[in-house]
Amino acid sequence: MQRRIKVKAFDIILPLAVLVLGGILLGWFLNYDEIVMYDGIRHFRLVRNLLCGGCIAGLGATVVYYIARIAGIKRELERQALVDHEMEAAQYSARRQRAKLSVDGQMDATAVRALLEDQTKGKWSSLFENIYGCVEQMEQMDSYQARLDKLLDDNGAEALKDTGEILDQVEQYLCRNVRSALNFMAVADDDATDKVKEKLDSCKEENKKLLEQTRDFVYAMAEFLNKQGEQTDTRLLESYRTTLLSTIKEDIL
Numbered sequence: 001m002q003r004r005i006k007v008k009a010f011d012i013i014l015p016l017a018v019l020v021l022g023g024i025l026l027g028w029f030l031n032y033d034e035i036v037m038y039d040g041i042r043h044f045r046l047v048r049n050l051l052c053g054g055c056i057a058g059l060g061a062t063v064v065y066y067i068a069r070i071a072g073i074k075r076e077l078e079r080q081a082l083v084d085h086e087m088e089a090a091q092y093s094a095r096r097q098r099a100k101l102s103v104d105g106q107m108d109a110t111a112v113r114a115l116l117e118d119q120t121k122g123k124w125s126s127l128f129e130n131i132y133g134c135v136e137q138m139e140q141m142d143s144y145q146a147r148l149d150k151l152l153d154d155n156g157a158e159a160l161k162d163t164g165e166i167l168d169q170v171e172q173y174l175c176r177n178v179r180s181a182l183n184f185m186a187v188a189d190d191d192a193t194d195k196v197k198e199k200l201d202s203c204k205e206e207n208k209k210l211l212e213q214t215r216d217f218v219y220a221m222a223e224f225l226n227k228q229g230e231q232t233d234t235r236l237l238e239s240y241r242t243t244l245l246s247t248i249k250e251d252i253l
Contacts, residue, residue: 014065018058025051107175113138116178123190130200134178137207141171144214148221155225163221166244170214173248177203213244 028035028048035044116135120128145167152160181196181203188196217240 008069010065011069014058014062018055018062021051021055021058025055106172107179109138109142109171109175112175112178112182115182119182119185124185124193124196126193127197127200130197130204133204134181134200134207137204137211138174138178140211141167141174141214144211144218145171148218151218151222151225157225160221163241166217166241167214169248170210170244173210174207177206210244210247213240213247216240217244 025048028044028051032044035047113135116131116138120131124131145164148164148167151157152164181199184199185196220240
């Protein structure tokens, strides 16, 4: 946002005073002969020195003032830029909160599930069972996340906390599938029930496969922790981790 810099009185008064004094000094020199003839050389030199001193002092004051003024303007512009940035960030955050299905950044799974549940109260209420099939899958994903967190906490497995991020990625994948169905439901005609049902079934089928892989991963994690203190083989756990991540990446690509 472009800001206008306010002009202060001294922005004009100081340079104008220097110009006036300089003009008077110039006129004083131009009328040297007449001044010396009528008032004498001593009077000429006295006034000349006063005018020169005034010009030098005024010029010095002007330079100092403008250095301070420019520094103040710079600070003000930086402050305004910070305020503008914070305002834009707040506006962006507000837009993100309203845009629950935004493609920019992570989606709030709770908000997405709420939007899905709302569809059972509108024109797609006849597809209640199909819609709730997808809702139950999102609830199942929440359950797996909660169980994994508790498993890691109970076993003090701090080094494995990053595995929770994998399930977060899986949840975002589920949300994208649901978003696809929700966006189609938002634009579909009232008589497109079969197409909406097909979209919901497709969403449910894709999420079902990933939920099964997530369950296997959580089970493998439990088995891995059960063998703590023994010579453990991490290959099975890594296999499930790789399968999950590759499934997500393949579908995104």
